[in-house]
Amino acid sequence: MTAVTAEVRNTAVKRRRHPAAHGEAGFGFAMIGLAVLFVAVFTAIPIVASLGLSFFSWDVISTPEFVGLENYQRLFNDGPVLKSFGVTLGMAVAIVVLQLTIGLALAVLVNQRRRVWMRTAFRTAFYLPLLASTAAVSIFMGYLFDYKFGGVNYYLGLLGLPNVPWLTSGLGAATTIVLVAVWQQIGFTFVLFVASLMSVPTDVLEAAQIDGAGPLRTLFRIKVPLISPTILFAAVVALINAMQLFDQPYIMTKGGPGTATTTVTISMYQKGFQNLQFGYGSSIAIVLLAVILIITGLQFLAARKLVFYQ
Amino acid sequence: MIRSTGTLARIGRLTGFVVLVIAAMVALGPLLWTLTTSLRTPAEAFTNPPQWIPLNPDFSNYGAVFDRIPIGRFFVNSVIVTGLIVVGQTITCTLSGYAFAMISFPGRSVIFAIFLATMMVPLQTIIIPVFVIIRYLGLSDSPFSLVISALGSAFGTFLMRQYFLQMPRELGEAARIDGAGHFQTFLMIYAKMAGPAIATLAILNFSGFWAEFYRPLIFLQSRDNFTLPLGLVGLQGNLGTGSISVVLAGVVLAILPSVVLFVFAQRYFIAGITAGASR
Numbered sequence: 001m002t003a004v005t006a007e008v009r010n011t012a013v014k015r016r017r018h019p020a021a022h023g024e025a026g027f028g029f030a031m032i033g034l035a036v037l038f039v040a041v042f043t044a045i046p047i048v049a050s051l052g053l054s055f056f057s058w059d060v061i062s063t064p065e066f067v068g069l070e071n072y073q074r075l076f077n078d079g080p081v082l083k084s085f086g087v088t089l090g091m092a093v094a095i096v097v098l099q100l101t102i103g104l105a106l107a108v109l110v111n112q113r114r115r116v117w118m119r120t121a122f123r124t125a126f127y128l129p130l131l132a133s134t135a136a137v138s139i140f141m142g143y144l145f146d147y148k149f150g151g152v153n154y155y156l157g158l159l160g161l162p163n164v165p166w167l168t169s170g171l172g173a174a175t176t177i178v179l180v181a182v183w184q185q186i187g188f189t190f191v192l193f194v195a196s197l198m199s200v201p202t203d204v205l206e207a208a209q210i211d212g213a214g215p216l217r218t219l220f221r222i223k224v225p226l227i228s229p230t231i232l233f234a235a236v237v238a239l240i241n242a243m244q245l246f247d248q249p250y251i252m253t254k255g256g257p258g259t260a261t262t263t264v265t266i267s268m269y270q271k272g273f274q275n276l277q278f279g280y281g282s283s284i285a286i287v288l289l290a291v292i293l294i295i296t297g298l299q300f301l302a303a304r305k306l307v308f309y310q
Numbered sequence: 311m312i313r314s315t316g317t318l319a320r321i322g323r324l325t326g327f328v329v330l331v332i333a334a335m336v337a338l339g340p341l342l343w344t345l346t347t348s349l350r351t352p353a354e355a356f357t358n359p360p361q362w363i364p365l366n367p368d369f370s371n372y373g374a375v376f377d378r379i380p381i382g383r384f385f386v387n388s389v390i391v392t393g394l395i396v397v398g399q400t401i402t403c404t405l406s407g408y409a410f411a412m413i414s415f416p417g418r419s420v421i422f423a424i425f426l427a428t429m430m431v432p433l434q435t436i437i438i439p440v441f442v443i444i445r446y447l448g449l450s451d452s453p454f455s456l457v458i459s460a461l462g463s464a465f466g467t468f469l470m471r472q473y474f475l476q477m478p479r480e481l482g483e484a485a486r487i488d489g490a491g492h493f494q495t496f497l498m499i500y501a502k503m504a505g506p507a508i509a510t511l512a513i514l515n516f517s518g519f520w521a522e523f524y525r526p527l528i529f530l531q532s533r534d535n536f537t538l539p540l541g542l543v544g545l546q547g548n549l550g551t552g553s554i555s556v557v558l559a560g561v562v563l564a565i566l567p568s569v570v571l572f573v574f575a576q577r578y579f580i581a582g583i584t585a586g587a588s589r
Binding site for chain 2: 028121126133138151195243247292293
């Protein structure tokens with residue numbers, strides 16, 4: 001990265017001396033103009049505006065009223081909203097753990113297959129759920145997890161297990177949403193890990209085999225450390241996504257039963273867009289952002305000890 | 311590859327294969343069930359065991375979707391919104407990615423750093439101000455609100471920049487000596503070479519925005535403006551459990567374009583995921 005920047009700088013210096021470089025800056029600004037305009041108006045300014053709005057009370061129609069830290073005080077005393085942070089964190093941790101372990105296991109197993117067509121077939125199978133929209137997935141999964149008629153309870157029944165109240169009990173609904181999210185997202189981590197595992201040098205694996213290392217030992221002592229940067233990346237992305245869980249609980253359970261699956265983003269949607277409390281909604285959004293940044297930071301700190309860069 | 315020939319290793323490989331087959335069945339099962347149930351009469355839709363192979367396919371549910379909701383309209387809305395975002399982002403990101411990689415101008419690294427920082431911020435954090443801006447632009451309840459707020463992308467810019475960085479500068483210099491202008495050099499030489507990166511970005515955007523639910527839910531109010539995912543959820547709400555075959559026919563219609571695209575452009579989907587990883 002530093003080498004690249006240095007190289008870029010050197011060329012830049014050379015170009016500035018060259019007569020043909022005249023007007024290059026103007027051309028550069030023109031080229032980034034559209035992207036800067038749209039990113040500024042619809043991403044960068046809204047970040048600042050969101051922080052600003054969180055200090056106001058505003059119902060979109062009347063004039064905004066400055067209330068200082070009132071929204072934040074309210075948030076930290078708002079039981080249901082605080083609970084939605086707990087619910088989200090719990091489901092997010094479950095999703096990330098399952099997605100990483102299952103994704104890695106499947107990637108290792110697929111990479112052991114020698115026939116290319118077989119690897120392609122499995123990759124396609126694990127990728128297909130990712131192509132359906134979360135709305136579509138939430139709709140058909142809602143039917144499959146139905147208490148009385150759903151296919152999931154039917155097959156559990158064949159195994160002699162009683163019907164599980166998947167969507168009608170608090171724990172059941174949270175579990176269902178975690179399972180559905182993992183089912184759909186597994187293709188993402190799987191593809192990442194397959195690509196990463198293929199980059200593990202064969203001579204290292206051969207050396208390990210000559211030294212008498214079995215498949216499990218090779219996996220945990222050699223492959224996992226070598227692909228640990230990819231594992232960290234997958235964990236960070238999966239966690240950021242899971243902290244924003246919205247579509248599945250909104251469509252499958254409307255956040256219920258009770259508030260069992262009311263995630264932070266559902267709380268924010270209710271306060272901001274249903275009750276038209278834009279200031280309060282913004283404060284929830286800002287706290288969510290802060291939580292995500294803190295967790296991501298902690299992940300990188302923890303990774304310092306665990307991640308191995310070549 | 312390393313060959314292990316012991317009996318133990320063979321048992322291990324066989325177990326691994328069985329695990330993979332079961333996992334593939336779990337991955338594909340719900341999709342297959344959705345397809346076959348959409349081909350059953352509403353009366354037999356919820357019978358167990360689920361019928362995995364459609365012996366007497368009944369396509370009437372597909373006609374019924376068109377009768378119950380304006381799904382044709384939703385489809386057209388989704389095509390317009392997704393199409394305009396794909397085209398728009400291809401243009402803005404290719405231009406800016408090229409500039410950040412190949413041209414020196416004051417403030418370049420600062421602006422690029424701000425772009426990178428915005429990539430970290432989740433959509434939920436900015437949705438309220440974006441909704442307000444859309445209102446001020448007079449685009450409330452318009453499908454174009456979805457388009458205009460998605461035309462710039464820090465991630466897309468970053469993706470294109472990485473691709474342009476790998477390209478040789480000598481090509482452009484040669485073109486300049488031959489008398490080509492700045493923009494001509496970009497368009498005739500570098501943009502043409504960026505085909506695979508453009509395809510990756512376009513396909514990532516297509517599958518992402520085709521499936522989008524959150525922004526349409528917030529930006530759109532009248533049913534005629536709905537995109538497919540939003541319209542389908544509405545369809546599900548309007549019907550009782552009796553006609554799930556009809557709902558599932560709609561679901562199949564919504565998923566189909568992405569699946570067809572995947573069949574033809576698998577490698578770009580995969581490239582999209584790994585490109586995101588090589589940050």
